[in-house]
Amino acid sequence: MAVKKEQDASTEERILAAARIVFTRKGFAATKVRDIAAEADINLSLVNYYFRSKEKLFEVVMAEAVQKLVFEIATIFNDTQLGIPEKITRAVNYYIDLLLENPDFPLFLVNEIITGDDMFTRFAQQNTLFQSDLIRQLFAMKEEGKLSVHPVHVMMNVIGLVVMPFLARPILERNALVKDGEFVKLMNERRTLIPLWLKGMLG
Amino acid sequence: MAVKKEQDASTEERILAAARIVFTRKGFAATKVRDIAAEADINLSLVNYYFRSKEKLFEVVMAEAVQKLVFEIATIFNDTQLGIPEKITRAVNYYIDLLLENPDFPLFLVNEIITGDDMFTRFAQQNTLFQSDLIRQLFAMKEEGKLSVHPVHVMMNVIGLVVMPFLARPILERNALVKDGEFVKLMNERRTLIPLWLKGMLG
DNA sequence: GATAAAATTGAACAGTTGTTTAAAAAAGTT
DNA sequence: AACTTTTTTAAACAACTGTTCAATTTTATC
Numbered sequence: 001m002a003v004k005k006e007q008d009a010s011t012e013e014r015i016l017a018a019a020r021i022v023f024t025r026k027g028f029a030a031t032k033v034r035d036i037a038a039e040a041d042i043n044l045s046l047v048n049y050y051f052r053s054k055e056k057l058f059e060v061v062m063a064e065a066v067q068k069l070v071f072e073i074a075t076i077f078n079d080t081q082l083g084i085p086e087k088i089t090r091a092v093n094y095y096i097d098l099l100l101e102n103p104d105f106p107l108f109l110v111n112e113i114i115t116g117d118d119m120f121t122r123f124a125q126q127n128t129l130f131q132s133d134l135i136r137q138l139f140a141m142k143e144e145g146k147l148s149v150h151p152v153h154v155m156m157n158v159i160g161l162v163v164m165p166f167l168a169r170p171i172l173e174r175n176a177l178v179k180d181g182e183f184v185k186l187m188n189e190r191r192t193l194i195p196l197w198l199k200g201m202l203g
Numbered sequence: 204m205a206v207k208k209e210q211d212a213s214t215e216e217r218i219l220a221a222a223r224i225v226f227t228r229k230g231f232a233a234t235k236v237r238d239i240a241a242e243a244d245i246n247l248s249l250v251n252y253y254f255r256s257k258e259k260l261f262e263v264v265m266a267e268a269v270q271k272l273v274f275e276i277a278t279i280f281n282d283t284q285l286g287i288p289e290k291i292t293r294a295v296n297y298y299i300d301l302l303l304e305n306p307d308f309p310l311f312l313v314n315e316i317i318t319g320d321d322m323f324t325r326f327a328q329q330n331t332l333f334q335s336d337l338i339r340q341l342f343a344m345k346e347e348g349k350l351s352v353h354p355v356h357v358m359m360n361v362i363g364l365v366v367m368p369f370l371a372r373p374i375l376e377r378n379a380l381v382k383d384g385e386f387v388k389l390m391n392e393r394r395t396l397i398p399l400w401l402k403g404m405l406g
Numbered sequence: 407g408a409t410a411a412a413a414t415t416g417a418a419c420a421g422t423t424g425t426t427t428a429a430a431a432a433a434g435t436t
Numbered sequence: 437a438a439c440t441t442t443t444t445t446a447a448a449c450a451a452c453t454g455t456t457c458a459a460t461t462t463t464a465t466c
Contacts, residue, residue, distance in 0.1 A: 034454095130380045
């Protein structure tokens with residue numbers, strides 16, 4: 001008995017896709033299971049049938065997001081073959097790629113840091129960003145006297161310079177400071193600008 | 204008849220204070236009116252008695268927050284007496300002061316950009332940050348060929364460098380990268396570092 | 407094609423949540 | 437003190453929300 005799952009993934013995947021959209025747009029608390037069902041155009045009960053609860057479904061979506069946001073970067077930051085500037089350049093490019101495809105990610109994640117019952121924390125715990133080889137390199141550089149500021153400043157700057165524009169995007173576009181399509185152009189400029197700026201900060 | 208309000212402000216103010224705490228910590232959707240009543244230690248009905256609805260109460264709290272975050276800065280950015288570096292230095296210091304006192308502000312505001320029904324937008328519309336004298340100065344500098352990048356880059360960098368640490372703070376402290384109390388020290392360092400970094404970017 | 411398993415549906419449940427109401431208590435006014 | 441207004445309270449309402457259940461339909465297996 002029990003034919004393993006994986007027969008008709010279409011419904012399950014549709015729910016997941018809908019959940020991604022609604023959770024990302026409205027956050028966990030403001031999202032109703034009925035919203036997801038409507039977005040997926042399936043019966044309400046199916047959400048609980050495929051995923052056990054709203055919370056479990058959310059965890060899946062959140063895990064995906066964190067995975068995308070953290071794992072690749074962790075690999076780069078932990079590549080002992082790469083120097084600091086190269087690590088930063090690659091990370092910046094990866095993030096800008098990712099965020100151009102998923103512009104709502106930062107808002108979504110930031111939202112859950114407050115709203116959620118530390119769901120974010122649970123996953124971010126595996127977070128190797130902050131105990132990475134890059135951190136080690138920066139601390140070493142600091143001790144050699146070649147870096148004048150606390151390594152954390154550098155980390156905060158990388159993240160801030162990459163992520164903030166996506167957080168501010170709605171406001172920028174609303175105030176017509178950035179016209180349609182221009183945002184993408186600006187972000188592409190930042191691929192080379194941010195590493196340049198950081199080089200200035202390191203020196 | 205109708206003795207004007209303002210008699211016993213204590214209850215009203217207690218509700219408001221409680222609302223600030225709970226809304227800021229959990230966001231609009233995740234906050235229950237009963238949470239606020241409990242936090243204020245008053246009867247549930249009084250919330251609707253003094254403020255007409257949860258939404259109206261939230262608007263008050265949000266308006267306060269946006270006011271604090273935008274108005275002072277707008278004044279600085281629009282002071283035609285001040286040069287670019289001086290504007291930036293003052294803005295950075297004001298923001299760091301403000302955010303050290305209200306560390307949850309950024310998370311709160313960012314949260315409402317997605318979750319809220321554009322409540323943030325309504326207020327931020329008065330936003331003179333992005334049509335300020337500083338913007339004008341930067342565009343002028345750009346046209347004179349003394350600024351190589353788009354002025355928006357500069358704006359995004361200022362905000363990003365100041366605000367991001369406060370967004371990342373929970374993660375930084377959780378991962379023990381920043382010890383207790385050290386965060387404040389780092390932010391105070393950034394008062395001088397950020398203007399310095401930005402000078403480098405402008406040149 | 408008969409049988410079993412899995413998927414889907416509509417309805418209902420139980421708990422929550424924002425809001426209202428009517429009555430009581432407190433404060434203010436004459 | 438009598439009376440009015442304002443404030444506070446407890447209870448209830450009505451709508452909403454996550455979840456479950458039983459019945460039905462669809463799909464897979466022999």
